Amino acid sequence: MTVADLQPAGDAYRPPTDVAARDIMDLAFGLIRVLDDEGMAHGPWIPNLSRDTLVEILGTMFTTRAYDARMMKAQRQGKTSFSMRSRGEEAIGATTAKVMGPDDMCFPTYRQASYLIGRGQDPLVMMNQVYGNAADLNRGTQISGMYTAADLGFFSISGNLATQMPQAVGWAMAAKAKGEPTAALGFVGDGSTAEGDMHAALTFASTYRPPVILAIVNNQYAISTDEEVARGSAQTFAQRGIGYGLPSLRVDGNDVLAIHSATSWARDRALDGHGPTVIEFVTYRASAHSSSDDPTRYRPEDEFDEFPLGDPIKRLRLHLQHLGYTNDQANELDTTIRVMIEAKNDEAEAIGTINTGERPPLSKTFELVYETMPAHLVRQQKQAGLQ
Amino acid sequence: MSAETAAGGTPAPGTTVSMTMIEAIRSAHHVMMERDERVVAFGEDAGAFGGVFRCTEGLQERFGEARCFDTPISELGIVATAIGMAVNGLRPVAEIQFADYVYPGYDQIVSEAARMRFRSAGDFTSPIVVRMPVGGGIYGGNTHSQSPEALFTHVAGLITMIPSNPYDAKGMLISAIECNDPVIFLEPKRVYNGPFDGDHDKPLVPWSKDPRGDVPEGHYTVPIGKAAVARPGNDVTILTYGTMVHVAMNAAEQAQVDAEILDLRTLLPLDLEAIVASVEKTGRCLVVHEATRTSGFGAELSAQVQEECFYSLEAPIVRVAGWDTPYPYSQEWEYFPGPNRVLAGLRRVMED
Numbered sequence: 001m002t003v004a005d006l007q008p009a010g011d012a013y014r015p016p017t018d019v020a021a022r023d024i025m026d027l028a029f030g031l032i033r034v035l036d037d038e039g040m041a042h043g044p045w046i047p048n049l050s051r052d053t054l055v056e057i058l059g060t061m062f063t064t065r066a067y068d069a070r071m072m073k074a075q076r077q078g079k080t081s082f083s084m085r086s087r088g089e090e091a092i093g094a095t096t097a098k099v100m101g102p103d104d105m106c107f108p109t110y111r112q113a114s115y116l117i118g119r120g121q122d123p124l125v126m127m128n129q130v131y132g133n134a135a136d137l138n139r140g141t142q143i144s145g146m147y148t149a150a151d152l153g154f155f156s157i158s159g160n161l162a163t164q165m166p167q168a169v170g171w172a173m174a175a176k177a178k179g180e181p182t183a184a185l186g187f188v189g190d191g192s193t194a195e196g197d198m199h200a201a202l203t204f205a206s207t208y209r210p211p212v213i214l215a216i217v218n219n220q221y222a223i224s225t226d227e228e229v230a231r232g233s234a235q236t237f238a239q240r241g242i243g244y245g246l247p248s249l250r251v252d253g254n255d256v257l258a259i260h261s262a263t264s265w266a267r268d269r270a271l272d273g274h275g276p277t278v279i280e281f282v283t284y285r286a287s288a289h290s291s292s293d294d295p296t297r298y299r300p301e302d303e304f305d306e307f308p309l310g311d312p313i314k315r316l317r318l319h320l321q322h323l324g325y326t327n328d329q330a331n332e333l334d335t336t337i338r339v340m341i342e343a344k345n346d347e348a349e350a351i352g353t354i355n356t357g358e359r360p361p362l363s364k365t366f367e368l369v370y371e372t373m374p375a376h377l378v379r380q381q382k383q384a385g386l387q
Numbered sequence: 388m389s390a391e392t393a394a395g396g397t398p399a400p401g402t403t404v405s406m407t408m409i410e411a412i413r414s415a416h417h418v419m420m421e422r423d424e425r426v427v428a429f430g431e432d433a434g435a436f437g438g439v440f441r442c443t444e445g446l447q448e449r450f451g452e453a454r455c456f457d458t459p460i461s462e463l464g465i466v467a468t469a470i471g472m473a474v475n476g477l478r479p480v481a482e483i484q485f486a487d488y489v490y491p492g493y494d495q496i497v498s499e500a501a502r503m504r505f506r507s508a509g510d511f512t513s514p515i516v517v518r519m520p521v522g523g524g525i526y527g528g529n530t531h532s533q534s535p536e537a538l539f540t541h542v543a544g545l546i547t548m549i550p551s552n553p554y555d556a557k558g559m560l561i562s563a564i565e566c567n568d569p570v571i572f573l574e575p576k577r578v579y580n581g582p583f584d585g586d587h588d589k590p591l592v593p594w595s596k597d598p599r600g601d602v603p604e605g606h607y608t609v610p611i612g613k614a615a616v617a618r619p620g621n622d623v624t625i626l627t628y629g630t631m632v633h634v635a636m637n638a639a640e641q642a643q644v645d646a647e648i649l650d651l652r653t654l655l656p657l658d659l660e661a662i663v664a665s666v667e668k669t670g671r672c673l674v675v676h677e678a679t680r681t682s683g684f685g686a687e688l689s690a691q692v693q694e695e696c697f698y699s700l701e702a703p704i705v706r707v708a709g710w711d712t713p714y715p716y717s718q719e720w721e722y723f724p725g726p727n728r729v730l731a732g733l734r735r736v737m738e739d
Contacts, residue, residue: 025405105475105504140507150505155474156507160498165466167499168477170471177427178454184471196491200464208460368504369544371512371567374612 005310008020009033017269018269021247025093028238028248031282034257035122039308039318047261047308051323053098054316056331056342057256060094061313062334064114066341067123068287071130071144074345075291079353080130088254088304089219090095091312092187095259096215097385099267100153105171107164107186110145111217115142115187119152124344133359139367140360161192165214172210172276183211183270185263190237193223194230198231198240202278205215205347211270211301213263214241214278217253220307241278254312257319282309294304294386333372362386389652400512405595406602410578411553412442412518416480418448418606418707427566428455430465430482430518439484440579441519445538466492469515470500480566483519487533492517500569501544516563516570521549522630522677523709523723524587526576528716532627534678534709538653539571540655540687546611547654549573552582552599555652558609566611571640575629585634585725614658620647623671623736626662626688628652631675631724638729644737646673654684662688663695670701675729680708702739706730 012032015024034041067087086093089111090106097118100106106115118124124180127136132140137149148156155171157162173183188198193216196338205212216237231237241248247269251262259281266277286304288295295301296347304311317330352358364374366381373381381387406414419426428443432459437444437703446455458465460473469479483489489496503513507537512734523532525701539547546568550556556574563570577583581591582599594600617632622645625635632650639646647665672692674685685706692704715722 049444079586100398107471137508139505141508142506146506148508148509148510158499158506160494163467163495165469165500166495167471167474169464170468170473171475172471173468174472174477176477177472178475180467196463197467199494201457203461204464204468368509370546370656371504373658376656381609 005098007031007033009036012043012045014044014265017265019247019272019325021242021245024247025242028242028250029236031250031252032258032262033252033255034261035255035319037214039315039322041257041319042207044261045096045258045261047257047264049257050258051320051325054320054323055325056240057094057098058120058316058330059333059337060097061090061316062337063117063123063341064090064094065313066338067117067126068113074127074130079349079356080144082232082287082316083130083291084110084145085287086111086113087280087293088311089217089283091256091259091316092253092281092283094118095256096185096263099260099263100154101182103180103182105153105168105182105184105275107168107171107184109156109161109164109187110157111143111219112187113121116149116152116154118147118149119154121149123341123345127345127348128351131348131353133348133357135351135352136360139364141364161265162188162195162197166197166204168214169204169212172212173208176208176210181271183213183267185213185215185224187215187217189223190218190220190227191214191230193270193350195239202240202244202246205276206246207310209275212276213266213270214276216278216280217283218280219283221285221289221299223289223293236280238278238280246276246278248280250280250282252282252309252339254309254315255317256312275311301309309376343359399726403601404555405600405601407439407553407594408553408556409442411557411602412560412604413444414445415557415564416443417449418445419448419561419564425428425476425478426454426480427477428480428482429458431460431484433457433482438482439653440576442518443482445706458506461580462488462490462492463495464600466495466500466517469505469517470495470513471661473513473515473673474511476606478514478520480516480564480579483517485518486521486535487530489519489535493538496545496571497542501542501606503567504552505544509540512567513569514567516560516572519576520576520629521573521575522575523719524583524630526716526719529713532714534676536573536654536678537682537684540684544569545655546570547573547671548611548652549575549629549633549654550652551575551578551617551629552593552597553597553602555609555615557602558607559652561606562608562611565608573629577630578633582629582633584637587720601612609652612653612656612658614652614661615650616647617650618646618648620645620669622646622669623673623733624649624669625673625675626651627675628654629677631677634724634726635675635729638726638733641726642733644733646733654660657689658692659695662692665690666696670699671736672696672700672704673732675724675732676708677724678709679711680706681711683708686704702736703733705736
């Protein structure tokens with residue numbers, strides 16, 4: 001684990017949104033930070049955010065953490081096959097969800113549950129998907145955690161890594177072609193930047209300059225391997241954008257204020273017709289890669305405590321204290337959310353889990369493969385004993 | 388022929404003009420881009436240049452750079468951005484310069500486009516058309532001659548089509564563009580300019596001398612999932628598609644066998660009804676394709692005919708296909724499953 005060039009909060013300059021990429025190349029090597037270790041905000045990237053909005057973001061992070069923990073427990077109880085948490089990196093989804101507009105589209109990875117929650121998704125809907133029960137909107141067709149929510153601007157998650165990045169670029173190309181004031185936000189992990197899909201995304205973004213934000217979540221690990229395996233000889237992931245002539249920012253991914261400000265900058269730039277932005281969010285994957293992973297085999301157990309950018313929830317709580325939102329108030333919010341998550345989970349389990357209660361019928365597997373079921377699937381459905 | 392192939396599609400409007408398959412494909416683009424502003428066409432050299440085979444020629448001039456454009460050389464990027472555009476309401480028609488180059492985009496086709504509707508419960512769909520020239524006969528060696536149809540027919544969620552003549556090419560491409568599922572549109576490049584029948588030493592008969600080159604100027608469709616009877620007959624059914632439709636016609640004439648040749652046109656979903664009706668009538672079945680034999684689409688056809696028509700069969704099903712080797716260069720005409728090989732297959736299936 002390395003965080004190169006840990007720039008102090010408030011130190012990075014904030015260029016105008018129509019700046020040329022070549023004039024801000026240094027921002028790909030520094031680190032845009034607003035909150036210092038004491039929770040004070042500094043510098044030109046301080047966003048204009050109300051305390052209420054910050055409390056909402058805190059609530060989204062609390063919800064995500066409680067939700068993730070509950071689903072992990074459910075996995076250990078055998079109620080779902082698989083669980084992926086985003087502990088330590090909840091700020092990125094929770095905050096960008098507040099920046100993007102109602103008609104924008106997020107192309108997430110499986111570690112952006114906080115974006116979905118931040119857009120207002122009911123955790124019960126997500127739990128039903130995890131359990132693959134009768135109420136699952138995905139009809140039991142997708143592995144646990146691969147949500148979809150078109151109405152919330154949340155694209156269907158693929159388990160194949162980085163495929164969503166050039167798709168986000170294509171989505172933005174269509175927005176540009178239609179002249180619609182919308183932007184796409186694609187997320188990719190540090191490890192999967194190595195996929196050819198990322199190169200295609202950057203190339204097409206560079207060629208057509210559509211309104212897209214290509215966000216690299218550098219959480220230090222690709223399952224067991226350190227981020228440097230994918231980063232290689234480059235100093236940072238943000239640096240990738242420079243070769244494509246794209247403005248590239250490296251941002252403290254555990255700093256809600258910096259995330260908000262940088263993403264807003266990129267979105268304004270996109271909507272004003274200045275094209276794509278690459279953002280590297282530096283964060284830390286505090287939990288295992290998934291319920292199938294054992295991180296004690298490849299990293300020290302206390303490494304998160306040593307991570308120089310800390311825990312995003314603790315940092316926002318500290319900042320809110322300076323704004324008069326007390327620790328007790330935060331604890332109360334956290335407790336309320338945990339109780340809510342338990343209640344939602346009871347509700348979801350009552351409908352069913354992967355091996356109890358009501359599940360979507362096998363017929364769901366045959367439906368929606370095509371718009372209209374072709375004859376061979378009708379025949380196979382009969383062979384499967386349906387209808 | 389035109390009237391017959393149009394059966395089930397929309398009726399073709401009055402005026403027809405003689406077109407090559409290239410012109411017919413271009414015309415389909417033109418008609419659809421005129422009718423539906425969501426339709427966009429793009430690919431490597433597909434913009435001002437009009438594509439290396441000229442299938443998109445004139446479209447950029449007519450519809451502007453926003454609707455017909457060049458892409459970087461990245462099949463992955465072409466397919467992936469097409470998916471993203473489709474998700475955002477456009478109807479992309481993407482050109483892959485040669486089917487041999489599609490593999491970098493294969494993951495996006497198989498794991499993304501094909502499953503979008505399924506995996507998102509209809510929340511998102513991917514109505515894209517991915518066009519690509521296929522097949523041999525142009526001394527293209529192993530990188531410009533492949534017939535990868537089975538790699539697509541094996542994928543749930545895709546529609547795979549392959550026309551054999553200009554009339555079908557235009558009507559099928561219009562159907563593909565109007566379809567709300569992802570369509571792989573394979574274009575047998577050896578018949579772009581005429582119905583090549585496998586006799587490479589003879590001059591090519593141009594489409595202008597063939598009634599199947601008479602193509603309506605306006606909008607019409609040839610339905611997805613419907614085979615056509617390219618030649619009616621009673622003694623044996625030949626199941627084939629693309630270039631091999633013409634090769635099979637040639638072989639049947641030489642053999643003086645009353646063969647019924649089914650031009651499958653859509654490989655998935657397959658017109659099993661037409662296949663069963665024909666094989667039950669003839670009692671014999673020959674399967675012909677250019678693609679390599681093992682796990683080729685002919686294997687699927689043989690299996691289905693065996694399952695559905697076993698008691699009507701008077702002889703074992705015979706397959707004529709490409710050898711299980713990479714496509715060669717200077718041995719092209721020894722390799723290509725031309726009329727002599729089809730003829731030998733026909734004789735074998737007629738033996739018992």
